[in-house]
Structure formats: structure tokens, C-alpha cells
Amino acid sequence: AQSVSQHNHHVILSEAASLELGCNYSYGGTVNLFWYVQYPGQHLQLLLKYFSGDPLVKGIKGFEAEFIKSKFSFNLRKPSVQWSDTAEYFCAVGFQKLVFGTGTRLLVSP
Amino acid sequence: NAGVMQNPRHLVRRRGQEARLRCSPMKGHSHVYWYRQLPEEGLKFMVYLQKENIIDESGMPKERFSAEFPKEGPSILRIQQVVRGDSAAYFCASSPGLGGSSYEQYFGPGTRLTVT
Numbered sequence: 001a002q003s004v005s006q007h008n009h010h011v012i013l014s015e016a017a018s019l020e021l022g023c024n025y026s027y028g029g030t031v032n033l034f035w036y037v038q039y040p041g042q043h044l045q046l047l048l049k050y051f052s053g054d055p056l057v058k059g060i061k062g063f064e065a066e067f068i069k070s071k072f073s074f075n076l077r078k079p080s081v082q083w084s085d086t087a088e089y090f091c092a093v094g095f096q097k098l099v100f101g102t103g104t105r106l107l108v109s110p
Numbered sequence: 111n112a113g114v115m116q117n118p119r120h121l122v123r124r125r126g127q128e129a130r131l132r133c134s135p136m137k138g139h140s141h142v143y144w145y146r147q148l149p150e151e152g153l154k155f156m157v158y159l160q161k162e163n164i165i166d167e168s169g170m171p172k173e174r175f176s177a178e179f180p181k182e183g184p185s186i187l188r189i190q191q192v193v194r195g196d197s198a199a200y201f202c203a204s205s206p207g208l209g210g211s212s213y214e215q216y217f218g219p220g221t222r223l224t225v226t
Contacts, residue, residue, distance in 0.1 A: 004152075032213050036217070042219075043113075043114075043201075043217050043218060043219040043220060044153075044201065044203075044217035045217075046214060046215075046216070049213075049214060051213065090152060090153070092153075094155075095213055096141070096143070096158050096165070096166065096205075096213070097143075097155045097158060097166055097168070097169070098143075098145075098153075098155060098215060099155065100145075100152035100153040100154070101152050102150075102151060102152040103152055
């Protein structure tokens with residue numbers, strides 16, 4: 001069965017700091033990988049996705065993620081966070097049936 | 111262009127009552143998914159439906175839970191004889207039928223079910 005691990009449950013950063021959120025998955029075959037974001041009081045929004053091709057994927061709001069097949073990882077990065085990036089971030093893997101990680105709560109202090 | 115709609119947003123039921131959660135997919139989307147999020151946990155897949163068909167219900171509890179997506183109208187997740195452990199946020203997502211973007215799921219705002 002597929003599983004997704006997000007190692008950081010809570011992350012606190014100051015504005016302009018760099019961000020990297022870890023995501024590891026267990027699945028031996030071809031996978032689709034996703035990062036979703038949930039801002040306070042809002043619903044889940046798709047941040048970026050990887051299906052195939054270039055393993056460095058760029059998403060909305062300056063986020064990017066790198067698929068490293070040998071490490072079964074799909075880490076999310078942003079060079080300089082803003083206060084408005086305060087949210088919960090979920091990594092997910094799958095096709096129709098998505099398997100989600102438990103989420104990382106990011107708090108960016110101004 | 112309306113997104114995925116769910117109602118009600120909040121639902122309170124006493125133990126033993128029935129809960130009905132509704133989901134209207136995005137316009138043009140024919141696939142619907144239901145997920146449940148328990149406190150301090152990630153979203154867990156429950157069921158995947160197309161119009162008038164259940165494609166994958168591997169995440170549905172064996173008893174008391176059912177889902178449908180009729181030819182007309184919203185998808186319904188029905189929980190009979192609710193228990194306190196059913197208290198959770200229930201999210202619906204939809205995706206297009208075919209093509210590369212068919213794997214992109216767009217989520218609704220969720221229904222928070224509280225069982226007292």
C-alpha cells in the first residue's frame with residue numbers, strides 16, 4: 001500500500017527565510033505527486049503537481065518541488081517565505097485515489 | 111466558474127441519527143472523490159465515483175456509510191446511525207473525466223460533522 005511521510009509537523013520561520021518541507025512516499029511504480037495548501041479558513045488548493053518529465057516542478061506563488069526517484073522524495077521549497085504563506089501543506093501521491101501525508105503547519109512570523 | 115460546492119458546511123447530529131453530506135462537482139467534472147480528515151490526521155480516501163457508478167470504495171467503512179453520484183444532482187455521502195467517532199471533516203473533490211489533467215483533484219470547503 002502507498003504511504004506518505006511528512007517529517008515536519010510544525011515549522012516556524014521568519015519572513016524572507018527559505019523553506020523546505022520534506023515528503024517521502026513508498027510506492028515502487030509510476031506515481032503522480034502533489035502538494036496541496038490549505039490557508040486558514042479556506043479549502044485545499046493545488047500548489048503543484050508532478051506527473052512525468054522534468055523532475056523540478058514549479059507551482060504557484062513561487063513554490064517549487066523536486067522529484068528524486070532514488071530517494072522516493074518530493075520536497076517542497078520556496079527561497080523566501082512571506083507572512084501570507086502561513087498555512088498547512090499536504091503532500092499526496094496517487095492517481096484517482098490520493099494518499100495524503102499528515103500535513104505540515106507552517107507559521108511565518110512577520 | 112464555481113468551484114466544488116459542499117453543503118452543509120457544518121452539521122451537528124446526535125448519536126443514532128443520519129447524516130447526509132452533499133457535493134456538487136466543478137462544472138464539466140464527472141469524477142467525484144470523498145475524503146475524511148480526523149483531528150490531527152491527514153485526509154483519508156473513502157470513495158471514488160463517476161456518474162451512477164462507484165469505481166473504488168476501498169476506503170469506506172463496511173457498515174453505515176454509503177455514497178452515490180446520480181445522473182442528475184449532487185453526490186451524496188450518507189452516514190447512518192452516526193457515532194461519536196464519525197466526527198470529522200469530510201471533503202469532496204472532483205476531477206475532469208479524461209486527459210492528463212484528469213488526475214488533478216479540486217477540493218471543496220468540506221463539511222464538518224459533529225456527533226453529540
